[in-house]
Amino acid sequence: MSSTSPKAITRSDPTRIEIEWADGTRTKYSAAQLRRLCPCARCVNELTGERMLDPVTVPDELTQSDLVLVGHYAVSLRFSDGHHTGIYSFPFLRANDPSPAGRAASGS
Numbered sequence: 123m124s125s126t127s128p129k130a131i132t133r134s135d136p137t138r139i140e141i142e143w144a145d146g147t148r149t150k151y152s153a154a155q156l157r158r159l160c161p162c163a164r165c166v167n168e169l170t171g172e173r174m175l176d177p178v179t180v181p182d183e184l185t186q187s188d189l190v191l192v193g194h195y196a197v198s199l200r201f202s203d204g205h206h207t208g209i210y211s212f213p214f215l216r217a218n219d220p221s222p223a224g225r226a227a228s229g230s
């Protein structure tokens with residue numbers, strides 16, 4: 123099991139998602155942070171990698187209503203703005219830890 127395998131995924135309230143990884147690290151995301159990171163073809167240009175979604179259009183109080191495992195490598199989320207096409211792979215989530223400590227740890 124690699125460090126990018128989640129041991130537990132917790133949705134303690136509709137605006138928060140916490141992942142505990144196999145190595146014991148925990149990362150916390152708000153639904154709005156994950157919405158802004160959405161890697162789907164409507165949010166990111168597949169050819170150029172340019173982010174099409176303007177992060178300021180995502181309200182901080184955005185919630186998620188559903189989280190579905192996609193195989194063993196990813197989750198998909200349904201957000202309160204109706205968006206549900208993003209597939210978030212676990213390595214992607216781990217690499218996009220929004221906490222300052224997580225960013226420092228992944229900067230190698």
Ligand SMILES: [Zn+2]
Pocket residue numbers: 160161162163164165166205207208
């Ligand atoms: Zn998207």
